[in-house]
Amino acid sequence: MDPPPIHTIICLVCWSFWLFPFCASSGSRLLPDKPLSAGSTITSDDGTFALGFFSPSSSGTKHYYVGIWYKNIPKDNVVWVANRAMPIADPSSATLAFTNGSNLALSDTNGQLLWMTNISAAGNSSSEATGGGATLDNNGNFILRSSQGIILWQSFDYPTDTLLPGMNLRITHKTHALQRLVSWRNTQDPSPGNFSYGAHPDEFLRRFSWNGSTPYWRSPAWNNYLLVGRYVESVKSTIHFTLNTIDDEVYISFGLPEPSVSLVLLKMDYSGKMKLRTWNSNMSKWTDLRSEPKQECNKFGYCGPFGYCDNTQPIVTCKCIDGFEPNNKQDWTAHRFSQGCHRMEALRCGQQDGFLNLPSMKVPHESLHVKNISLDECIAECTSNCSCTAYAFANTSTKDINGDETRCLLWNGDLIDTEKLIGQGQNLYIRVHGLSDKKRKSTVLKITLPIVSTLLIIIWVCLVWICYLGGKQRNKNIWKKLMSGTSSTSFELCDGNLKYPSISFKEIVLATNNFSNSNKLGHGGFGSVYKGMLEDGTEIAVKRLSKGSGQGVPEFRNEVILIAKLQHKNLVRLLGFCIHGDEKLLIYEYLPNRSLDAMLFDATRKSMLNWPTRFEIIKGVARGLLYLHQDSRLKIIHRDLKASNILLDAEISPKISDFGIARIFGGDQQQENTNRVVGTYGYMSPEYALNGVFSVKSDVYSFGVLLLEIVSGSKTSSVHLKADFPSIIASAWSLWKDGNIKDFVDSSIVESCSPDETIRCIHIGLLCVQDSPNVRPLVSSIMSFLENGDISLPPPKESVYFSENNNGNDGAAENTVNSANNMSITVVEGR
Ligand SMILES: *[C@@H]1O[C@H](CO)[C@@H](O)[C@H](O)[C@H]1NC(C)=O
Ligand SMILES: *[C@@H]1O[C@H](CO)[C@@H](O)[C@H](O)[C@H]1NC(C)=O
Ligand SMILES: *[C@@H]1O[C@H](CO)[C@@H](O)[C@H](O)[C@H]1NC(C)=O
Ligand SMILES: *[C@@H]1O[C@H](CO)[C@@H](O)[C@H](O)[C@H]1NC(C)=O
Ligand SMILES: *[C@@H]1O[C@H](CO)[C@@H](O)[C@H](O)[C@H]1NC(C)=O
Ligand SMILES: *[C@@H]1O[C@H](CO)[C@@H](O)[C@H](O)[C@H]1NC(C)=O
Ligand SMILES: *[C@@H]1O[C@H](CO)[C@@H](O)[C@H](O)[C@H]1NC(C)=O
Ligand SMILES: *[C@@H]1O[C@H](CO)[C@@H](O)[C@H](O)[C@H]1NC(C)=O
Ligand SMILES: *[C@@H]1O[C@H](CO)[C@@H](O)[C@H](O)[C@H]1NC(C)=O
Numbered sequence: 001m002d003p004p005p006i007h008t009i010i011c012l013v014c015w016s017f018w019l020f021p022f023c024a025s026s027g028s029r030l031l032p033d034k035p036l037s038a039g040s041t042i043t044s045d046d047g048t049f050a051l052g053f054f055s056p057s058s059s060g061t062k063h064y065y066v067g068i069w070y071k072n073i074p075k076d077n078v079v080w081v082a083n084r085a086m087p088i089a090d091p092s093s094a095t096l097a098f099t100n101g102s103n104l105a106l107s108d109t110n111g112q113l114l115w116m117t118n119i120s121a122a123g124n125s126s127s128e129a130t131g132g133g134a135t136l137d138n139n140g141n142f143i144l145r146s147s148q149g150i151i152l153w154q155s156f157d158y159p160t161d162t163l164l165p166g167m168n169l170r171i172t173h174k175t176h177a178l179q180r181l182v183s184w185r186n187t188q189d190p191s192p193g194n195f196s197y198g199a200h201p202d203e204f205l206r207r208f209s210w211n212g213s214t215p216y217w218r219s220p221a222w223n224n225y226l227l228v229g230r231y232v233e234s235v236k237s238t239i240h241f242t243l244n245t246i247d248d249e250v251y252i253s254f255g256l257p258e259p260s261v262s263l264v265l266l267k268m269d270y271s272g273k274m275k276l277r278t279w280n281s282n283m284s285k286w287t288d289l290r291s292e293p294k295q296e297c298n299k300f301g302y303c304g305p306f307g308y309c310d311n312t313q314p315i316v317t318c319k320c321i322d323g324f325e326p327n328n329k330q331d332w333t334a335h336r337f338s339q340g341c342h343r344m345e346a347l348r349c350g351q352q353d354g355f356l357n358l359p360s361m362k363v364p365h366e367s368l369h370v371k372n373i374s375l376d377e378c379i380a381e382c383t384s385n386c387s388c389t390a391y392a393f394a395n396t397s398t399k400d401i402n403g404d405e406t407r408c409l410l411w412n413g414d415l416i417d418t419e420k421l422i423g424q425g426q427n428l429y430i431r432v433h434g435l436s437d438k439k440r441k442s443t444v445l446k447i448t449l450p451i452v453s454t455l456l457i458i459i460w461v462c463l464v465w466i467c468y469l470g471g472k473q474r475n476k477n478i479w480k481k482l483m484s485g486t487s488s489t490s491f492e493l494c495d496g497n498l499k500y501p502s503i504s505f506k507e508i509v510l511a512t513n514n515f516s517n518s519n520k521l522g523h524g525g526f527g528s529v530y531k532g533m534l535e536d537g538t539e540i541a542v543k544r545l546s547k548g549s550g551q552g553v554p555e556f557r558n559e560v561i562l563i564a565k566l567q568h569k570n571l572v573r574l575l576g577f578c579i580h581g582d583e584k585l586l587i588y589e590y591l592p593n594r595s596l597d598a599m600l601f602d603a604t605r606k607s608m609l610n611w612p613t614r615f616e617i618i619k620g621v622a623r624g625l626l627y628l629h630q631d632s633r634l635k636i637i638h639r640d641l642k643a644s645n646i647l648l649d650a651e652i653s654p655k656i657s658d659f660g661i662a663r664i665f666g667g668d669q670q671q672e673n674t675n676r677v678v679g680t681y682g683y684m685s686p687e688y689a690l691n692g693v694f695s696v697k698s699d700v701y702s703f704g705v706l707l708l709e710i711v712s713g714s715k716t717s718s719v720h721l722k723a724d725f726p727s728i729i730a731s732a733w734s735l736w737k738d739g740n741i742k743d744f745v746d747s748s749i750v751e752s753c754s755p756d757e758t759i760r761c762i763h764i765g766l767l768c769v770q771d772s773p774n775v776r777p778l779v780s781s782i783m784s785f786l787e788n789g790d791i792s793l794p795p796p797k798e799s800v801y802f803s804e805n806n807n808g809n810d811g812a813a814e815n816t817v818n819s820a821n822n823m824s825i826t827v828v829e830g831r
Contacts, residue, residue, distance in 0.1 A: 030104075030134040035097030038064065042136045047071060049140045053091050054078065057188040063087030065190055066096055066106050066115070068140055068155065070263070073279055076286060079140055079162040079265065080155050081190040082106060083115035104134060104144060104153070117144060117153045139166045160190070163266040168244060168251035171199030171207070176249055181268040197268040199252070203366070207252070208300070209274045209292070215300040216272060217293040218417055220362040220425060221392075221409070264289070276537075282518075289537035298419065301365070304340020305414035308361070312422050321415070322356055323432045340414075345433040349386035355379075355429040362419040363392045363428050367409040378408035382431070387412050390430045503587065505580035508532065512542055521594065531590060539590035540575060544583065566632055570624030572647055572657040591655060593648035600643055601715055606746075611753030613652055614710050618761060619786050620654040621646055625703060626779045628656070629696045637694055641702035642683045643709055682716035682728075686799075687773055697773035703782070704768025708732050711761050713746030729769050729799055732762060736796075760789065766796035 028045050030036055041052035050071040055062045056078065065087060070077040083106055088094045093109040105116035134144045142155040156167045161181050163169055170179040180198030184190045195216065197209045207219045244251045254266065263279040276290040293299045295316050297309040303318035304327070310319045318332075320341035326332035327339040347353055370381060375393045382391040390411040418428070511532030512519045521529045527546040533539050564574060578585040596617065599605045609617075621641075628636040638645075638656065645658040685701035688694045705716050708728050716728040735744045745758045764785050770776050775797060777785070785791055 028136050030096070030098075032098040032133060035095040036066075037093070037095050038091035043071060044136045044138045044140070046138045048138055049079075049136055051136050051142055053088070053094070055091075056190060063089065063189075064091040064094070067190070068136065068142060070279075073263075074284070078190070079160075079164060080142070080158075081160050082155075084160060085191045086114040087191075088114060119144070119152050140164050141167070161268045161270075163254070165254060165264060168246070168253045169198060170249055171243075171252050172250040173201065174248055181266070183268045183272070184270045186270050193270050195268055195270065195272045197266075197274050206365075209268065209272070211272060215365075215417075217274065217298065218300050218365060219292075220419075220421070221367075287533065287537065294536075301338070301417045303337045303418070305416055306341040306343075307337055308358075308418040308420055310420045312360075312420055319420075321358065321418070321430060323430075343433070347386070347431060347433050353383075353431050353433055355382075355391075356432045358420070358428045358430060360421050360423070360425040361392075361428040362417075362421055362425050363409060364390065364411055364415040365417045367392075367411050370408040370410060371406075372404040373406060373408050375406075375408075378406075378410075379429075381408065382410050382429075385410075388431065389413060390415055390428055392426055392428050394426060503534075503576045503578065505578050505583065505585075507534065508542055508578060508585055508587065510535075511540060515542075515544060539592075541588045541590045543586040543588065545585070566627075566636075568624055568627040568632070569653070570620045570655055571627065572655040588657070591647040591649045593650065593652055595644045595657075596646040596648060596654065596710075597643035597715075599648065600710065600713060606713060606748055608652070609749070611749040611758065614749065615757060615761070617646070617648075617652070617654045618707055618710055619783075621656060621703065621706065622779060622783050622786060624654070624656040625699060626783055629699065629779050635696075637696060638699050638702075639688075639694060640680055640683070641699055641706060642680050643706060643715075646706070685769075685773065686771055695773060696778065697776045700768045700776045700779060700782070701773075703779070704765045704776075705729065707761055707765035707768065708744075711746065711758055711765065712744050713748060729766075732766060733798055736762070736766060737798075756789065760785070760793070763793050763796065766799075767793065769799050770797050771799045772797075 028042055030042055030051075036042065036052065038053040041050045043050045048071060049068055051068045052066065053064050054067055054069065055064045057063060065084070066082040067078050068080040070079065082096075088106075088108050090109050094107065094114075096104065096106045099105045099116070103117050103119050106114045108114055134142060136142050140155075143151055144153040146152055156164075159167065159169060159179060159181055161183050163181060169181065170176055172178070178198055178201060180196040183193035183195035185193040194212050195209060198207065200206055200208050200215075206221055208215050209217045241252060241254050244253060254264070265277055267275045267277060269275050274290075274292045275288050277286045277288050279285075280287045296302060297316045297318060298311075303309050306321050306324045307318045307326075308321060310317060317335070318337040320326055323344055324341035325344050327342050328336075331337070331339055370378065373381065375395075378391055378393045382388040388410050392409045394407045396405050396407055415430070419425075509515070511534050512530040513532075515528075515530055519530045519532060521531050521541060523529070527544045530542045530544060531539065532542050567573075572591065573589045574586060575589060576587040578587065593599065599609055625638070625641070628638060640658060641656070645656065647655045647657050649655060683702040683705050685694075685698040688698045688701075705728065709716060712728065712732070714728065732741070732744055735741045741759055741762055742755065744762060745753065745755075749758075764777075764782060767775075767777055768782070785793060
């Protein structure tokens with residue numbers, strides 16, 4: 001949908017907020033001789049923000065306010081309000097004007113002062129102070145300047161309920177007061193509400209939201225990234241919270257998001273939720289990247305002392321720490337958790353205590369921070385003090401202002417507001433009694449363990465034997481049943497990795513807008529790929545295998561098993577999978593730059609890929625392939641390496657995807673035959689296309705074609721078995737033979753490229769596409785050819801097979817089809 005024209009939006013804003021028949025704008029400056037009155041606005045130079053009079057109420061008695069809002073966003077757009085608690089009843093003669101040139105004041109019809117900047121109160125009584133007028137900057141900051149250009153006052157220093165990028169929130173209070181975002185009372189009333197957000201007065205590295213003066217939610221403690229004077233917390237990988245030290249006070253702000261996120265803000269919502277939101281202009285709505293607390297269980301102290309909120313289970317609820325039990329069992333079973341838990345065995349202080357490790361925890365509230373000590377010293381510190389109930393240690397990897405890179409946290413007494421997180425958090429060590437008990441247990445174990453384990457081994461061996469006899473066949477059947485969903489129509493089996501262990505079909509349907517066409521990223525041989533956004537804002541790509549395609553079934557199983565085991569920065573990450581009835585879904589990380597072919601073969605986007613970037617892509621793909629072929633514990637042949645299966649992340653670094661037809665090889669197995677040739681013509685090696693024989697060298701062949709494509713920027717043109725098979729190889733060869741290989745290089749990279757590197761890459765490409773698999777290099781050699789320009793390369797042998805075909809020998813091509821007749825050849829289209 002095209003955005004509506006600007007004037008339409010302005011008038012919409014006028015309609016929804018002022019309901020005035022006219023709408024005037026007076027540039028980005030407010031000057032001493034020109035007061036602002038209702039009906040006119042000041043607009044930032046780039047048109048993003050507007051300042052003026054508005055009314056948030058849609059019905060009943062209208063109250064008016066002076067504020068700043070996003071001009072092009074039709075709803076929830078106010079980011080700052082001047083007279084929060086002093087509304088204007090009758091806006092007709094209210095003005096925002098300079099008083100005697102020194103201050104900016106808002107007064108109503110009766111001349112009553114509703115709001116003013118109080119600059120002299122800030123310590124400067126220079127009377128011609130505001131001679132510079134006031135401007136609304138493009139970042140939403142309204143600034144009063146003296147005639148010398150000195151900033152006398154700015155709205156960013158007086159946050160209301162919203163933190164904008166570039167805005168600082170003071171979280172220490174050495175010489176100034178702490179700052180907090182304070183919610184509106186409700187959507188129609190900007191006066192200060194019950195909820196606020198900011199740092200705890202004594203613990204500035206943890207942010208809280210409060211309901212009145214009661215903590216309502218607490219952010220996890222910072223873990224690493226303590227930079228000199230700066231602290232960075234990553235949210236969604238690209239939005240960073242930063243700590244800045246200005247004049248001895250620490251401020252928190254958040255940095256620029258990824259370019260595709262045009263607009264973000266942090267808002268203390270009237271509902272009590274701290275929201276990190278972004279405006280989605282396509283859907284014309286706000287999307288919450290974070291909304292805290294997510295659930296009841298995540299509220300501050302909800303699980304009581306020594307209880308913790310377990311976020312890793314499908315039903316997020318409170319639990320007692322191991323070794324503890326509920327204080328009031330009836331309450332606990334009735335889901336009233338506030339009384340918390342107590343130790344099952346009291347601490348006796350001394351040798352008999354040990355520490356229990358709880359991984360992935362949001363550590364409890366109110367810790368003691370001991371600076372500059374090592375892990376051992378941290379443990380000793382806690383062990384030696386009987387009132388120390390827990391410790392947590394982090395090596396922040398970056399030194400703080402004092403050169404300290406450690407963070408030892410200790411707790412006394414009750415542990416409050418602890419949570420078990422998914423894939424984040426840190427180890428928390430809790431003091432428990434019972435080392436002596438454990439000793440006793442361990443002597444018992446010494447006797448029973450060997451017996452039990454011997455028994456277990458015997459049972460295991462038997463099982464393996466039975467499985468071996470009963471065979472793969474039965475396993476396959478179980479999988480088949482599982483996959484076809486015939487066992488039950490309501491059958492659902494969904495699973496994820498550490499981060500999303502409990503992903504459900506319903507969540508995926510929600511995330512992808514019920515697989516709506518607008519979310520569709522592409523379509524391939526096995527089905528469609530959709531973009532989705534999980535509730536926490538994580539973007540995902542969902543591959544939905546076509547329901548009818550029987551061939552997708554083993555591939556599905558294969559891909560899930562395979563990718564779950566693979567972890568490499570040049571392989572796309574599988575986040576989970578889901579089988580629901582006859583739906584089969586794979587959930588991947590979403591990569592904003594989509595696939596290589598969409599960029600490489602697009603006349604305009606191609607320019608984003610200069611030679612150094614392309615060279616990095618080539619090396620990245622090679623590294624990913626090397627991992628598949630030899631560095632992972634399994635040996636994996638991808639079988640369908642091609643430009644559309646190379647996805648690009650935000651940094652344009654490549655990730656190999658689509659392992660649907662990959663094969664795992666046994667340790668010393670060299671090649672395999674298949675009666676089902678799957679892959680994509682043009683990338684398929686002759687021995688695979690014709691005889692169904694594949695090995696790591698068939699992947700090398702595909703890599704060679706890919707390499708030639710990347711250097712030349714043109715597609716291997718063949719979609720058909722007949723006619724000009726990989727013409728790219730033929731054209732590279734003819735130029736190579738004629739000594740004109742420079743002409744093969746993509747004209748759009750000629751300027752950015754190093755001729756040596758490009759020619760070397762073409763040379764490597766030609767080595768990879770040689771007819772005989774035996775003479776093609778292994779990926780490990782390719783890697784060293786790429787990394788080390790001094791290694792001399794063997795001369796390539798011409799790939800005769802396809803060039804002969806290319807010379808118009810139709811008969812040979814027909815024969816090829818015939819000889820391949822008894823295989824089912826499937827051409828898998830890219831995504
Ligand atoms: C403005 O000036 C008048 C006289 O010059 C003075 O009485 C008044 O207090 C001043 N107002 C402010 C807000 O400074
Ligand atoms: C500005 O001065 C007025 C009147 O003295 C006072 O009520 C108000 O709290 C002051 N505002 C600020 C932001 O200091
Ligand atoms: C007061 O104004 C003078 C000159 O206009 C400037 O140099 C000084 O920094 C200001 N002081 C404060 C506290 O703003
Ligand atoms: C704010 O607190 C008051 C009591 O202090 C309560 O009556 C009111 O419901 C609260 N408002 C919200 C939105 O929670
Ligand atoms: C906030 O606290 C008030 C009492 O002070 C309570 O009535 C209200 O329900 C609380 N709001 C939420 C969202 O918990
Ligand atoms: C919005 O739509 C445009 C084209 O319709 C597309 O290029 C862009 O990626 C979309 N942005 C988002 C955030 O979905
Ligand atoms: C912290 O980690 C860094 C790098 O891993 C290491 O060099 C350093 O010695 C560690 N510091 C402490 C105090 O353990
Ligand atoms: C250690 O014990 C002292 C009292 O002797 C107490 O004040 C202090 O907070 C304790 N520290 C820790 C980390 O347990
Ligand atoms: C931290 O401890 C080391 C060794 O214990 C010492 O050399 C260093 O000066 C300490 N740094 C600070 C900032 O106290």
